[in-house]
Amino acid sequence: MKRFYLIGFLLLMGFDTLAQISFKYAGTQALPVEASLAWLLRVFGQPWVYGAVIGYIGAFFTWMALLKHAPIGPAFAASHLEVVSVMLLSVWLFDEHLNTTRVLGALAIIAGIVCLGLAESREHVPEPTPAEA
Template sequence: MKRFYVIGFGALLAFDTLAQISFKLAGMHALPLQADAAWLLRLFSGPWVYGAIAGYVGAFFTWMTLLKHAPIGPAFAASHLEVVTGLLLAVPIFGERIGLLQAIGAVIIVAGILCLAQGEGDAAED
């Protein structure tokens, strides 16, 4: 069962991260923002909007599968790890910098997930 969680949450993280990064790339490549057919054509002619859709659809089905088996507390928390992976990938992909508050926030997110997972493990042993 542990292997299922590792593979499942890894897939969820990959799909969520793909969606976040693709969504930003789609927005960047569709600039300038205009409310016309040319803008929609520019948006849907690039691959990034499809990466975002695939990421969201994959994350949805992975999440539904995980909810059948995983404890809800750690599962819900772990489903938000894409905030951390998106932050980390934004450095090499978009040239962004991680500030002190962002780094602290990422550490708090990871610590919270670990605490929930540990608490769930302790509850399962009782």
């Protein structure tokens, strides 16, 4: 089951990251924004829009499969790991800069996921009965 969670959450993070990075690329190529049919055609002519759609559809189905088995608290927290992956990829792809606040925020997200995972694993450990103690 641990392998299922690992693969599932990595897949979810990959789909979510694909969607966010694709939206960023599509958004930068859609400028200037106009309320016109020509602008809509230009937006939907960008392959990145379809990367975002694929990312969201993949994330949806992956999330639904994970929710059948994973405890909701840690699953919901782990589903937000894409915040960290998008931040790191944005440094490389969009020349964005890391600063102390962003790094501390990413570490807080990861620490929160770890804490929820540890708490969930402790809840499933059976308590010894008085006869076993």
